[in-house]
Amino acid sequence: MNNDERMLVRIVKEVCADEAIDLACFSYDWILRLRKNDRTAFLFGYNFGLNNSSSARICDDKSAASEILLHAGIPAVEHFFFMTPLNLHYVGENGNWPRIMRLLAAHGALVCKANEGTGGNSVFLVKTQTQLEKAVHKIFSQHQNLAVSPYYAILKEYRVIVLKGAVKLAYAKNVPYVVGDGKTNVRGLLLAHMNDVQALLNVELDDAELENVPEAGEIRNVNWKSNLGQGASPERMESAAPLPALSDLAARATAALSIDFASVDIVNTPEGMKVLEVNCGIMMENFIRHAPEHYWIAKSIYREAVLEMMRMAP
Numbered sequence: 001m002n003n004d005e006r007m008l009v010r011i012v013k014e015v016c017a018d019e020a021i022d023l024a025c026f027s028y029d030w031i032l033r034l035r036k037n038d039r040t041a042f043l044f045g046y047n048f049g050l051n052n053s054s055s056a057r058i059c060d061d062k063s064a065a066s067e068i069l070l071h072a073g074i075p076a077v078e079h080f081f082f083m084t085p086l087n088l089h090y091v092g093e094n095g096n097w098p099r100i101m102r103l104l105a106a107h108g109a110l111v112c113k114a115n116e117g118t119g120g121n122s123v124f125l126v127k128t129q130t131q132l133e134k135a136v137h138k139i140f141s142q143h144q145n146l147a148v149s150p151y152y153a154i155l156k157e158y159r160v161i162v163l164k165g166a167v168k169l170a171y172a173k174n175v176p177y178v179v180g181d182g183k184t185n186v187r188g189l190l191l192a193h194m195n196d197v198q199a200l201l202n203v204e205l206d207d208a209e210l211e212n213v214p215e216a217g218e219i220r221n222v223n224w225k226s227n228l229g230q231g232a233s234p235e236r237m238e239s240a241a242p243l244p245a246l247s248d249l250a251a252r253a254t255a256a257l258s259i260d261f262a263s264v265d266i267v268n269t270p271e272g273m274k275v276l277e278v279n280c281g282i283m284m285e286n287f288i289r290h291a292p293e294h295y296w297i298a299k300s301i302y303r304e305a306v307l308e309m310m311r312m313a314p
Contacts, residue, residue, distance in 0.1 A: 007288045007295070008046060008302065015303045021310065034310065041309040046281035048305050050163075050261040050312065056280045059257060060116050062147045065278055072256040074249070076275040077267065079147040081115060084140045096136075100148060104132055109151035112136060114143040118279070125151060125224055152269040157226035158237065160250035160264045161282060161301060164308065167247040168301045170237040171287070173226035180214025187211065190222060228286035234294075242268070249273055261305055 009029045016023040022035040032043040041049045047056065058064045063081035070076050080103060082096045104110055104126070112135040113123040122142060124135035139146050161169040178189035187210040205222060214220045226232045237243045250264040253275045263283075265276040282305070284298040 007285050007298065008043075008283070011295075011299045011302045012043065012306065014299070015306050018303075019307065019310075021306070034306065036310055039310050041312070043309075046283045048261055048282065049309050050305060051259050051280050055258045059259060059262065059278045059280045062113070062115050062277060065257060066275075069253055069256055069275055069278075072252075074252050074256055074275060075272060076253075077149050077152065079115070079149050082136075082146040082148060084144050084146075087144075096146075100132065100136065101129070103148055103150070104129070107150040111149045111151050112139060113147050113149075114139055115145035115147040117143065118281070123225060152267060152271070152274070154224075154226070155268045155270070156242075157276070158242070158246050158266045158268070159234075160246050160266060161262075162250050162254045162259075162264060163261050163301065163305060165251055165255065165260075167250060168304070169297060170243055170246050170250075171234040172237060173228060173232045174235055175221050175223050175226050176231040176233070177219050177221045178214070180216055180218040180220060182216035183213065185211050185213045186220055186222070189214070189220075228290075234287050234290055242273075245273055249275060253278055261308075 006029065009025075009032070012032055012034075013023060015021070016034060020036065024033040024035075025031070026033065030045055034041045034043070043049065051059075058068065063079040066076045066079040070078065080099075082100065085095055109125065109127045110132065111123065111125055112132070114121070117123070122139050124131070124138070126132040126135050136146060157173045159169075159171055159173060160167055176193075178186060178193050180189065184192075186205065190210075212220075223231055228234060237246065246266055249266055253264050254260070254262050257278055259278065259280065261280070261282060263279045265279070267274055267276045282301075284294075284301075288294045288298050
């Protein structure tokens, strides 16, 4: 059984054919073995063999990564770690709840997420104790660990892909939105928009927000998350004003974590630019599908990573 629908698999097969690299696929194409001139390297999922294992594990751990970045003086969104109460011998006799409630009282709004989750899944914005309890129980029903962050009013979110300290791609993540006509409620605008684009959007609005009627020309975001897999769209930052600041912050973050190949998510907040997460799995599936030229951009980056892997392989 193959997994050729993954763009990464298709691209790596093309690169290996171009570069005379022997390729073998295992575990439904989730493990790729590359060989050339007595050199062997592996891809696992979206992880290339370019990062040391300890740093890669730290990047997978949102709370650990944020702690290290903040210690290094790099502005980052705080992620506070909590462990499932099933592991009471680690949590302690006071449990998690008093500390989580103090965070909610201090910040007024929190983002709760799986500490090692991806793609915007199991991520909840909470503003009340009831919402907090539901989110925490939901996450702990599916995951062993939880990360809690203060909620920031994000003006824009960006992704920066860094290879060996050099920025290879930077793009903004534009959340899906509708434009008011002064007559139609948000629900109706959403249905019309989804019919136009022939796609379902992941909408996180309550009934009151859906029934609200925006003024003519008013832009209304329909999701507070900026994940491409949940309806956001990429906008390349080739020469835009934020690019130097984004590039500098992403390079500093990867250096602090001793990571050679990573995608750095950065948010622009009223308090300034902050690193949100650093991902060692370089997934560009949704980026590629937004425009034909994105395929060649991704292929160029993956090709460079593959050739770097083969140079490093023993």
